[in-house]
Amino acid sequence: xxxxxxxxxxxxxxxxxxxxxxxxxxxxxxxxxxxxxxxxxxxxxxxxxxxxxxxxxxxxxxxxxxxxxxxxxxxxxxxxxxxxxxxxxxxxxxxxxxxxxxxxxxxxxxxx
Amino acid sequence: xxxxxxxxxxxxxxxxxxxxxxxxxxxxxxxxxxxxxxxxxxxxxxxxxxxxxxxxxxxxxxxxxxxxxxxxxxxxxxxxxxxxxxxxxxxxxxxxxxxxxxxxxxxxxxxxxxx
Numbered sequence: 001x002x003x004x005x006x007x008x009x010x011x012x013x014x015x016x017x018x019x020x021x022x023x024x025x026x027x028x029x030x031x032x033x034x035x036x037x038x039x040x041x042x043x044x045x046x047x048x049x050x051x052x053x054x055x056x057x058x059x060x061x062x063x064x065x066x067x068x069x070x071x072x073x074x075x076x077x078x079x080x081x082x083x084x085x086x087x088x089x090x091x092x093x094x095x096x097x098x099x100x101x102x103x104x105x106x107x108x109x110x111x112x
Numbered sequence: 113x114x115x116x117x118x119x120x121x122x123x124x125x126x127x128x129x130x131x132x133x134x135x136x137x138x139x140x141x142x143x144x145x146x147x148x149x150x151x152x153x154x155x156x157x158x159x160x161x162x163x164x165x166x167x168x169x170x171x172x173x174x175x176x177x178x179x180x181x182x183x184x185x186x187x188x189x190x191x192x193x194x195x196x197x198x199x200x201x202x203x204x205x206x207x208x209x210x211x212x213x214x215x216x217x218x219x220x221x222x223x224x225x226x227x
Contacts, residue, residue: 004154032214043116043202044155044218089154093214098143098162099170100216102154 002027002094006103013080014111021075021106023090028068034100035064035075036089044089048075052095080110113138116219118203124225125193133188133222135203142208144186145216146170146178148199155202161186162208193226200224 003026013019023033032051036044048057048064050073056065063076077084087107091100119134137144142163147155147170157170161180175197177189186205190197203219 034215036218041223043220044204046215046217049215091155091216098160098168099145099157100155102156104152104154 002030002092002101004090004092004101004103006088006090006106008106009104010107010109012109012111015080015082017080017110018076018078019080019108021077021088021090021108023073023075023103025071025073025092025101027094028071029095030068031093031095031097033064033066033073034091034093035062035073036091038087038089038105040086047088077108080108082110082112084108084110115139116203116205116217118201118219118222120222121220122223124227125190127193127195127226129193130189130191131193133190133201133203133224135186135188135219136184137186137203137205137217138184139205139207139217140183141205141217142183143206144180145204146176146186146188147202147204148172149202149221150199158188158201190224195226198224198226 034049035047050066061078066073087105089105090103116137145160146158149155159178161167201222204216206216
């Protein structure tokens with residue numbers, strides 16, 4: 001059974017710092033991995049999707065990497081801004097399955 | 113495109129009542145999903161559909177029903193509501209094309225309280 005863990009559960013940094021959010025999963029037979037952002041009381045916004053054959057994806061200040069063999073993904077945020085404050089969720093879809101298995105998220109606070 | 117829309121945004125239901133949460137997408141996506149999110153927990157899949165007329169259970173289907181009569185709509189029905197169904201419900205969709213990008217796009221959620 002796939003399990004997804006995100007560490008740390010919460011992170012507080014000053015504006016301008018580069019930071020890394022971690023996601024680990026127990027079953028390496030994944031089809032893809034998706035990173036989401038969730039603002040309080042809002043829905044999920046897709047940030048990046050990495051197919052199982054890819055090592056990384058980039059969008060603006062965000063870079064997500066995937067190491068299937070070790071069951072890890074990282075989301076790198078460069079030059080953090082207060083507007084980056086949100087909960088970041090990692091979700092994995094296993095090969096042959098429809099559902100996404102979600103981690104419980106990392107709550108990020110970037111202070112000015 | 114409006115994307116994935118959900119109604120209502122908030123609702124309070126009494127124990128034993130029934131209601132339908134609405135979900136519509138205008139992206140012509142084949143796949144649609146219903147998740148619930150409980151405080152401090154990850155999202156869990158309730159039901160999903162791979163196309164009009166086809167639905168299947170997810171991890172936590174008990175107490176819910178779905179139908180998919182059109183590509184656009186995927187309503188979630190709660191029968192005999194219980195306090196354990198207090199949660200935030202998210203609808204999502206994805207294109208379903210083989211290969212390539214297969215992002216799931218989420219609606220804004222329905223916050224449901226059962227008292």
